[in-house]
Amino acid sequence: MNKLIVVYGTKPQEMVRPALDRLKVKDSLSPNARIGIKPNLVVEKPSSSGATTTPELVEAIIVYLQEAGCRDITILESSAIGHSTKRAFSVCGYEELASRYGVKLIDLKHDRTQTIKVQGLDLCVAGRALGFDYLINVPVLKAHCQTQLTCALKNLKGCLPDDEKRRFHRLGLHRPIALLNTVVRSSLVVVDALCGDLTFEEGGNPVPMNRIFVAYDPVLADAYAAELLGYEPRSIAYIRLAEELGVGSADLTRAEIIELQAGERTPALPPVSPLALELGRWVEERAACSICYGNLLHALARLKENGSLAALPEKIKIGQGFKGEVGSGVGVGSCTVGLTHNLPGCPPRTREMALFLESLTRIRKGN
Numbered sequence: 550m551n552k553l554i555v556v557y558g559t560k561p562q563e564m565v566r567p568a569l570d571r572l573k574v575k576d577s578l579s580p581n582a583r584i585g586i587k588p589n590l591v592v593e594k595p596s597s598s599g600a601t602t603t604p605e606l607v608e609a610i611i612v613y614l615q616e617a618g619c620r621d622i623t624i625l626e627s628s629a630i631g632h633s634t635k636r637a638f639s640v641c642g643y644e645e646l647a648s649r650y651g652v653k654l655i656d657l658k659h660d661r662t663q664t665i666k667v668q669g670l671d672l673c674v675a676g677r678a679l680g681f682d683y684l685i686n687v688p689v690l691k692a693h694c695q696t697q698l699t700c701a702l703k704n705l706k707g708c709l710p711d712d713e714k715r716r717f718h719r720l721g722l723h724r725p726i727a728l729l730n731t732v733v734r735s736s737l738v739v740v741d742a743l744c745g746d747l748t749f750e751e752g753g754n755p756v757p758m759n760r761i762f763v764a765y766d767p768v769l770a771d772a773y774a775a776e777l778l779g780y781e782p783r784s785i786a787y788i789r790l791a792e793e794l795g796v797g798s799a800d801l802t803r804a805e806i807i808e809l810q811a812g813e814r815t816p817a818l819p820p821v822s823p824l825a826l827e828l829g830r831w832v833e834e835r836a837a838c839s840i841c842y843g844n845l846l847h848a849l850a851r852l853k854e855n856g857s858l859a860a861l862p863e864k865i866k867i868g869q870g871f872k873g874e875v876g877s878g879v880g881v882g883s884c885t886v887g888l889t890h891n892l893p894g895c896p897p898r899t900r901e902m903a904l905f906l907e908s909l910t911r912i913r914k915g916n
């Protein structure tokens with residue numbers, strides 16, 4: 550059965566090992582394998598911006614690989630059009646990381662390319678991205694203004710030269726992204742959902758989600774990511790297309806999803822970015838866990854997107870401070886189970902939260 554492991558926590562060095570062990574990753578590794586690690590360093594901004602992969606997460610993966618005897622490890626990236634990969638390696642902490650662990654860094658921007666025809670479309674891919682025995686895809690969980698979501702499947706766009714990235718945009722992104730994943734294959738996906746972004750791949754509205762999730766199947770990882778942002782997975786065209794092309798399965802109901810906790814749950818911090826602050830005005834929070842609060846912010850972002858946010862009947866209650874409280878009100882999470890309108894779960898999934906809140910707006914609108 551297709552498996553996906555979620556680990557809640559804040560310290561990657563405590564989260565990566567249990568996740569990879571549950572997937573038996575060591576059994577899939579050969580010490581002689583040429584291993585590529587593809588983070589998301591789309592721009593020259595630190596991971597706290599919500600835009601880029603946390604270097605401590607990649608560090609924990611490298612430690613795991615080196616303990617398994619793997620020595621040939623390379624971090625690869627081609628940052629977004631108009632951005633310098635070399636500067637991103639430096640600003641995001643990867644230059645220092647590479648020298649500390651003796652791993653290679655390669656900038657794919659000016660790599661010799663290979664053209665591969667798939668379903669009638671010529672894809673021009675950085676040659677060295679095709680030369681690994683085992684590719685570990687380490688995207689950041691982010692919403693995206695054009696494709697709604699960017700996670701594992703879209704992260705491989707960073708294996709293209711800039712001209713090809715431009716062409717992908719002209720082609721509408723979805724089909725070429727799905728096709729690209731039939732050419733550059735992810736062997737393992739480790740999603741950085743420690744702090745992603747609410748709306749934009751270049752960061753600016755970071756939201757702590759305090760979790761990672763790991764799967765062999767990039768389509769399954771993206772389907773889970775879509776739900777985590779409040780979307781129906783197959784409503785995102787490139788997820789549906791990648792599934793049709795046999796890259797993997799978006800069927801979360803047929804996957805085994807295992808949730809683990811590393812360390813104590815952390816309390817939610819007050820929102821800081823402009824959008825998170827705006828959404829936070831719809832929340833009444835008392836000692837909420839950060840993972841629950843993060844899910845709620847993404848659910849509210851979906852309501853804002855579809856124009857129903859203003860139709861919410863009242864503020865949404867969340868947090869352990871509501872335990873034992875009985876009475877009228879709207880709450881999400883098992884802590885608010887005593888309220889008249891409640892969505893249980895600890896934490897409830899974002900997609901369920903979005904559907905629950907939308908149903909309340911429909912009651913209010915009288916539909």
Ligand code: SF4
Nearest residue numbers: 838841882883884895
């Ligand atoms: S429902 Fe669970 S995750 Fe949410 S605030 Fe309560 S204890 Fe935390």
